[in-house]
Structure formats: C-alpha cells, structure tokens
Amino acid sequence: MRAVRVERVGGPEVLTVRDVEEPQPGPGEAVVDVSCSGVNFTDVYSRTGLYPNALPFTPGSEGAGTVSAVGSGVTDVRVGDRVGWVMVPGSYAEQAVVPADRLIPLSDAIDDETAAGALLQGLTAHYLVRTTYPVRSGDDVLVHAAAGGMGLLLTQLVKHLGGRVIGTASTPEKADLARKAGADVVVGYDDVPAAVREFTDGRGVAVAYDGVGASTFEATLASLRPRGYFVSYGNASGPVPPFAPLRLSQAGSVFLTRPTLAHYVAERAELLQRAEELFGWLRDGTLTVRITGRYPLEDAARAHADIEGRRTTGKLILVP
Structure with a gap:
C-alpha cells in the first residue's frame, strides 16, 4: 500500500x-x-x-x-x-x-x-455558526480569508442564517469569489477596522471568524462591537503571540475563544x-x-x- x-x-x-x-x-x-x-x-x-x-x-x-x-x-x-x-x-x-x-x-x-x-471544513463551519457563536438574523459578521475553503462555507452559512458578511480577501479575483458566495462587502487586509466601522455605522461586528491568526489579530480585535465575539479557529499566518487579557476589556469587554472541532x-x-x-x-x-x-x-x-x-x-x- x-x-x-x-x-x-x-x-x-x-x-x-x-x-x-x-x-x-x-x-x-x-x-x-x-x-x-x-x-x-x-x-x-x-x-x-x-x-x-x-x-x-x-x-x-x-x-x-x-x-x-x-x-x-x-x-x-x-x-x-x-x-x-x-x-x-x-x-x-x-x-x-x-x-x-x-x-x-x-x-x-x-x-x-x-x-x-x-x-472537516463543513463541520467546523457548522459548530462555529451554530454553537461557538450562534449567528442570528441581522448580525454583522467578519469572515477573514472569505475566498478560502472555510471562508466560502462560513459566508454561505452566515447569509443562510440571516447575517451580513464583511469578508477579507487578498486579490480582486478572490474578492469576486467571496461576493459570489454572498458576502455583502469584501475588503483588503490593509485597514479592516475602518472598513468594518463604515459598514456597520460605527458599531463593529457581533462576531469575527478568524482562521488567519497572527497577522489579522489586531485588526480583528479592533473590529468588534462591545461584548462581541472573537472566534480564532486557525493559524494560517502563524499562532497569535501571548497578550494581556486586559486588552479584551479595553476592546469593549469582548470574548475570545480558540475552539477546535474535536471538542464539538x-x-x-x-x-x-x-x-x-x-x-x-x-x-x-x-x-x-x-x-x-x-x-x-x-x-x-x-x-x-x-x-x-x-x-x-x-x-x-x-x-x-
């Protein structure tokens, strides 16, 4: 064999x-x-x-x-x-x-x-939108790498559940794929928080699904609404470095979780x-x-x- x-x-x-x-x-x-x-x-x-x-x-x-x-x-x-x-x-x-x-x-x-x-990606997307943070109608949701395998599934499911998707993508071709999957707006990685605040009238997103890791951590944290959920489910750019938990309070008493499929x-x-x-x-x-x-x-x-x-x-x- x-x-x-x-x-x-x-x-x-x-x-x-x-x-x-x-x-x-x-x-x-x-x-x-x-x-x-x-x-x-x-x-x-x-x-x-x-x-x-x-x-x-x-x-x-x-x-x-x-x-x-x-x-x-x-x-x-x-x-x-x-x-x-x-x-x-x-x-x-x-x-x-x-x-x-x-x-x-x-x-x-x-x-x-x-x-x-x-x-693997489908069951991950399932528990992320159904259990880790149950997406509700009207929720604004940030999906990083929205044209990747996980991003496309998450985008489709958030739209199915009535949410609005702000996706990130690195090229115009990937942005087009994310929009075809249902993303309401797709932005590059340069100034994600500003784009999120503009799209949400300054509120920030209810939840961010981040499978990129180290390179998007700061932007994701700055994009959340008060008491929003930061769901860090992957490390495509490397693991997030250690940080002081006080930063979660300073960002608006937000929640951070690092789930994995095995426990779901x-x-x-x-x-x-x-x-x-x-x-x-x-x-x-x-x-x-x-x-x-x-x-x-x-x-x-x-x-x-x-x-x-x-x-x-x-x-x-x-x-x-």
Missing part, C-alpha cells in the same frame, strides 16, 4: 510517498479503501511540527471511501459501506484504519469528493447530528463546496505549497 509519510518535520518537501504494509483492523476498527482525502491547514501544522506527532507519521485527517474490512465488535458499519471520516490521522494513503464509531455513513446523494472536501464532535451522536445537518445543506443547495484542486499522492508536497502560498481558493483533495 502507498502512503504519504513525514519522517522529519519541515517544509512541503518532507512529504514523500512510501510503500507500507497493508493495515489490519483491530477491535472496534475498520479499514477503508480511500477514494480521496481532504487537504487542510491542520495537515500543514502537523507537517511543520506546530501540532506535534510522533515520527514517522502519515498526515491527513479527513477522507472518504469504502469499508474493506472490519475488526471484532464492529456493528456501526459493514464491508462495502461508503463512509467518510474526520479528525482521524492517516488519510493521505490508499487505505486508512479508522475507529468504526468515527465513520459517517454516506448516502447516494453525497459523492466521495464532496464528503472528503466538506467534512467528541460524542458519536453529536458527530452524526452535525453531519446530518451539513449533508442536508449540501443536498438542498444551501452550501456549495468548491473543489478547486485534485492531486495524486505523489503531489502532496505541491498541494501543501499551494495552500501555504495562498495560491488557492476553495478546497484541495488528494486522490490515491
């Missing part, structure tokens, strides 16, 4: 394809023949060592495929079932071992590419409930996933270089 391996942390060049032993399922596990796997910034963080892993390891935490074997005690899935998964390491491979209680059944209405392209799908019932609503949005057209890059396993390094270099929009997937 072929798999992408990381034998030392570093740049994209450390991603190499190796022949490894075919996996065998243990108790409560299933082996899945991977048809495609999602490429995410969390994979970059693992590759660089920001998110530590024991070496060597196979990156990737999201995918879709068909169950080819099950271990003892497995009752949730059977051989031949089409499934997706998220937050399970080892997806950049021809086969993956996944705990059976982490597998999400796929209906005929959801193809494998859509599942692999939507699960820890129980199988919650995982399936969120996935069910996500798939419903995909089926009825509320959400559209833009898969803009398909790479063979051998080109995993190029996929990482492209996503890190912000040369992409939408979602990238690997196809074994």
Whole structure:
C-alpha cells in the first residue's frame, strides 16, 4: 500500500510517498479503501511540527471511501459501506484504519469528493455558526480569508442564517469569489477596522471568524462591537503571540475563544447530528463546496505549497 509519510518535520518537501504494509483492523476498527482525502491547514501544522506527532507519521485527517474490512465488535458499519471520516490521522494513503464509531455513513446523494472536501471544513463551519457563536438574523459578521475553503462555507452559512458578511480577501479575483458566495462587502487586509466601522455605522461586528491568526489579530480585535465575539479557529499566518487579557476589556469587554472541532464532535451522536445537518445543506443547495484542486499522492508536497502560498481558493483533495 502507498502512503504519504513525514519522517522529519519541515517544509512541503518532507512529504514523500512510501510503500507500507497493508493495515489490519483491530477491535472496534475498520479499514477503508480511500477514494480521496481532504487537504487542510491542520495537515500543514502537523507537517511543520506546530501540532506535534510522533515520527514517522502519515498526515491527513479527513477522507472518504469504502469499508474493506472490519475488526471484532464492529456493528456501526459493514464491508462495502461508503463512509467518510474526520479528525482521524492517516488519510493521505490508499487505505486508512479508522475507529468504526468515527465513520459517517454516506448516502447516494453525497459523492466521495464532496464528503472528503466538506467534512472537516463543513463541520467546523457548522459548530462555529451554530454553537461557538450562534449567528442570528441581522448580525454583522467578519469572515477573514472569505475566498478560502472555510471562508466560502462560513459566508454561505452566515447569509443562510440571516447575517451580513464583511469578508477579507487578498486579490480582486478572490474578492469576486467571496461576493459570489454572498458576502455583502469584501475588503483588503490593509485597514479592516475602518472598513468594518463604515459598514456597520460605527458599531463593529457581533462576531469575527478568524482562521488567519497572527497577522489579522489586531485588526480583528479592533473590529468588534462591545461584548462581541472573537472566534480564532486557525493559524494560517502563524499562532497569535501571548497578550494581556486586559486588552479584551479595553476592546469593549469582548470574548475570545480558540475552539477546535474535536471538542464539538467528541460524542458519536453529536458527530452524526452535525453531519446530518451539513449533508442536508449540501443536498438542498444551501452550501456549495468548491473543489478547486485534485492531486495524486505523489503531489502532496505541491498541494501543501499551494495552500501555504495562498495560491488557492476553495478546497484541495488528494486522490490515491
């Protein structure tokens, strides 16, 4: 079996394809023949060592495929079932071992590419707008990197829930994509707080969804209304440096949270409930996933270089 391996942390060049032993399922596990796997910034963080892993390891935490074997005690899935998964390491491979209680059944209405392209970012967008800060009709919302995979999903969902979106984008082409997804206004990164204050008649936004990290922290903090929510869900430009909590008071008694998907799908019932609503949005057209890059396993390094270099929009997937 072929798999992408990381034998030392570093740049994209450390991603190499190796022949490894075919996996065998243990108790409560299933082996899945991977048809495609999602490429995410969390994979970059693992590759660089920001998110530590024991070496060597196979990156990737999201995918879709068909169950080819099950271990003892497995009752949730059977051989031949089409499934997706998220937050399970080892997806950049021809086969993956996944705990059976982490597998999400796929209906005929959801193809494998859509599942692999939507699960991590879609479930993240779901908990961000439904739970971390439940977006309400009339809310003004700042969405950073609004033309990226996450930004496009968040923009669509905020509009679905009745909010107004102020998006950021780095190029006119990306700004156009964000507007097509529903953003009410799209601005560059140079003076975000001023643009936000103008759009909101000086109030500031109810919530800011920031997956960029260090480079947008100050602008995001300055864009919030009093008692607004700063939701920092990613570190695309690097982690936010330490700061004094007093700054949250000075910014208007605002709230800052750094959530992660694992804590919002820890129980199988919650995982399936969120996935069910996500798939419903995909089926009825509320959400559209833009898969803009398909790479063979051998080109995993190029996929990482492209996503890190912000040369992409939408979602990238690997196809074994």
